[in-house]
Amino acid sequence: MALGKDYATQECSIARALEIVGERWTLLVIRDALYGVRRYNDFLVHLGIPRAVLATRLQTLTAEGILEKRRYQQSPPRDEYVVTDRGVALWPTLRSLGLWGREHYGEPALRIFRHADCGTEIGRYGECPACGTFVSLGDVLMVPGPGADRNPADPVSRALLKQKRMLEPIEMDAA
Numbered sequence: 048m049a050l051g052k053d054y055a056t057q058e059c060s061i062a063r064a065l066e067i068v069g070e071r072w073t074l075l076v077i078r079d080a081l082y083g084v085r086r087y088n089d090f091l092v093h094l095g096i097p098r099a100v101l102a103t104r105l106q107t108l109t110a111e112g113i114l115e116k117r118r119y120q121q122s123p124p125r126d127e128y129v130v131t132d133r134g135v136a137l138w139p140t141l142r143s144l145g146l147w148g149r150e151h152y153g154e155p156a157l158r159i160f161r162h163a164d165c166g167t168e169i170g171r172y173g174e175c176p177a178c179g180t181f182v183s184l185g186d187v188l189m190v191p192g193p194g195a196d197r198n199p200a201d202p203v204s205r206a207l208l209k210q211k212r213m214l215e216p217i218e219m220d221a222a
Contacts, residue, residue, distance in 0.1 A: 067111050072096050076104050078141050083217040085127035093203035138184050139173055155194030163188040187213040
């Protein structure tokens with residue numbers, strides 16, 4: 048019997064959320080968008096995802112209002128994908144999932160998330176232990192962690208080695 052593509056028999060908000068974000072690659076596309084990846088080719092190169100899968104995921108995320116497609120060049124026409132408030136709301140889920148993976152699989156942190164105002168590493172739930180406040184995603188500073196590859200092959204990974212605020216577009220070095 049083929050595996051179904053939905054959770055039609057489940058009366059549950061988790062099942063409804065999984066209808067949108069539960070497919071393979073989707074959370075990684077959202078993660079990269081939160082990191083500041085915006086362009087199709089940059090997602091493609093950084094994730095190593097098949098083109099057809101990426102196109103489908105971006106289309107779904109745009110249709111669901113998690114990403115917004117914006118034209119940044121007219122000739123030839125080129126678009127970028129910007130995270131919406133609905134997408135930003137997925138940050139705590141991605142943060143928790145990343146921490147869970149690190150804790151249960153003993154992986155060193157690839158990235159450290161700090162409060163931009165004071166430099167303190169943000170807590171499990173997005174709080175700043177030093178300031179005692181919740182840190183909005185735009186005030187989260189991402190810095191390379193001890194597990195980061197310091198000489199990655201792809202330009203997106205190299206750009207993500209630079210300290211930057213979440214949501215700000217990545218800046219690629221001129222090749």
